[in-house]
Amino acid sequence: MQKNEISYREHRELGEVAWLRDHDRGLALAGEQGKPVLLLFQEVPGCSTCVRFGQDVLTHPLMVELIADRFVPVAVFNNHSGVDAKVLRRYDEPSWNNPVVRFLGPDGAELLPKLADRYDGLGLHEKITAVLEMLGDDVPGYFRLLERDLLIEYGLSKRVTYTTPCFWSGETSLAQHPAVITTDAGWVDGEEVVQVHVDPHEVSRPDLDAYARAEGFNPTESGGFELDREPQFYLRKSPARHLPLTPAQRTRINLAVPYRGRLADLLSPQQSAWLVDPKLQQSSRDDTYRHDIRQSWPALMAQLGLIGKEK
Template sequence: MNSAVLALALMLPSLSFSAGTTEHAEEAGAVHWGRILDTALASSAQTGKPVFALFQEIPGCAGCRQFGREVMSHPLIVEAVETEFIPLLIHNNKPGRDTEVLQRFGEPAWNYQVVRFFNAQAQDIISRKDQVWDAGGIAERMVAALTEAKRPVPAYLKLLAAEHSPRLKQAVLAMYCFWTGEMELGRIDGVITTEAGFMDGKEVTLVRYDPQLISLPQLIAAAEKVECAHAVYVAAAELPAARTMKLKVGTISGYRAAPKSEQKKQISGTAAEKLTLDPGQATKVNAWIRTDPAKALPFLTKSQQAQLKGGA
């Protein structure tokens, strides 16, 4: 290979990268990013999908790298960004095109990561917000942006946001078999996660629920209908609400989780057993996979659904 050809060959990777549509720096996570604003906006106009714009320091500090590893590499976040949005990465510490974009949107240089959601006219769909640096917070804002844009919101993304919500409460319900408890209680709207366990000498299911979707009395009533509320244990502050029911009621004390082999038993032996599921996903899939698999599918990403069908 002569020197001219060699020089051209060495230049090609950098030329491709400068105009490229993907980036795999640790700070950027596992998402396949676009890098050109106008291209992203054009794609948004064509598809109707909002632009998911990450303003990030690359190379960045330890916090930036952690955000890339833990949030932008979370499998559910990655798939949601790539399928429901137009991904766009802007370096906040580079001259040229990146600096022009920072100036256009009033973003500070050398800043911590910020995620913004734009429509095809480069307008914020929801208000800009600093210091949203965890998967639950990013998922919650993704849900808000899709809702505001009148786009479908995947059930798995709603679950991810709910799992990390500070408003979640928990209750422990006793029943004759916690395998049944996890299945039946996991079907209740507003129940986000379940866990099989033991307390007060009984098999129980620990439930984390969203009080904005279901109240404690409603949860207990729904559990009674499926014979999964022989006794109810809640936080001390929740006792007044729980005592409106004609059941044994007490505070949560001495609870211990059952072994991993006893958790989500309905999934065991099905094609879903091979999937890597988030806790909320596992709860809902476990609830439906044996009796009505079609109801489990919305809680899976498209790639998980394909994997499930391939393993069926």
Template sequence: MDRTIIKSVLLLLFFYSSLTIGQTDFSKESEELGKVHWYRDYDKAIAAAKRELKDVLILFQEVPGCATCRNYGKNVLSNPLMVETIENEFIPLAIFNNKGGKDREILAKFDEPSWNNPVVRIINTKGNDVVKRISSDYSSLTLLKRIKEALKSNGRIIPPYVKILDQELSSINTGNYKEKHFKMYCFWTGEKQLGKIDGVLSTESGFMNGEVVKVQYDPSVVDETTLENYAEKHSFKPVDPSKTYKSASNDIHYYLRHTDYKYVPLTELQQTKINSAIGSGKTGDEYLSPTQRKWFVNIIEGKVKKNKNLFDIPFSDAWDYMKKQFPITIASK
């Protein structure tokens, strides 16, 4: 090929690339942004929100940022179910508060300070705040609270997987739960029945001079008396907590363990609810997030190999493993 033609082609490629730098729809993962796939263009995010009839969740973030910024990305924006909630229920938009250009224009539009710690706003397609702006509060619970308020204000139903996230953040992750043991003739049945109760966070088969189920529950949702009355109707009896408890590790969530759900990354509460549903002759699909549901369908259809039981693997680790084996991005949701 003539050198002049080659040179011209290279110049055109360089010119095109210079025009498109920074114009991609989605951000690359960074510590400050967590694992959410963010839009980086305000106008494109608003257009997507109009198409999908959703609100826009804006993260004003310093990238690269200070320890507070990095911790927000790591601790709040990397929880798989939080990522699912943001990506599926909203149009996520990241605005860098330490950059110029379009980022600076959006900062000015919302009167946000430069070089600031994380701020979150949820807006409608007209650019108006739907809920109170989050500032100087870097907790997952506050972000989820605003998310629920925004969904309700938009007439949206809060999906079960978001309720799962709410219960786990409110109780399991903060230690705000109580524990009780019940004795019964069969702990498979015990887990199935006790896991149905709203407010029960986890069930675990074990032994305390016979078969028992250890129950962790949220006392703000179900009190001890209600729990004991329900147990009594099913012939389950409370056990003296001073007795030695031994986990029956191979029998925990027995019904779930014998289905393809064991190949899907699940939180502890999801495992409990899905196991109870299966044991009662139902499916556990309603407790899955959109990505989990896609994975499960592809597992059933044989598109994902059943080469690793994810049941006993920590949730975030199991999620990362599955994400590498069968990636699903926001663009495909």
């Protein structure tokens, strides 16, 4: 196998992660760097399931950054002969199979049961979080927020709308409830409202409504929500508006700014580095924070590149 990173952009099945292709070299690097190995068995070229795993799961910028920072990623092609086939036999993995992810210590020992028969971002997120917690490593705030974004992405959140006397303060008030994932200021029939996505496993609708009423807001079932031109008002007044952000991040940052919270607790290392780059403002739009991070991240990367990391 190669001992360097592969040209992963040539293979849609591999997403945006820069994978090593040498299994033994990966274990050696894990020992040198004190990191676990994230070992992907993948068809290349692969079926539609394999391509979706690469494009839906392994392209999210925050997932890619976490894997690069905390793991040594190694890819084995399960439909190739030669050295790849030998690694398959070592782990008793079938050939021509859907994606399988294993998590190894530097000695090759499996840290947790493998991820198999599940091909969504939440599944991989849960396993990565479990590995970090098992090793006593911290789980970064931005990665915990990503789990909440994925709840929305996979249709597992609930959306509720509340009328508010002022939707800008309404956003920060509702964002303080631990079950609230995102807030957006807008209008329904000419009335100021805040629309929220919540984790339904963390709060019941009656309890959330009671919290909102205590803050002076009322639930509304009227449709026709129209986003205001200045959602996340406090975030819009900060330099963070130039960053690629997820919906959960921008909601938490909009709360952190007026309360002087630490933005570093909500941003990835790359986002934090971009935030202090003097070229950020001229390289990014004022409303970059509102755009899909899967598009805005590579656009800013093309302008500023990786900061403080090897290219």
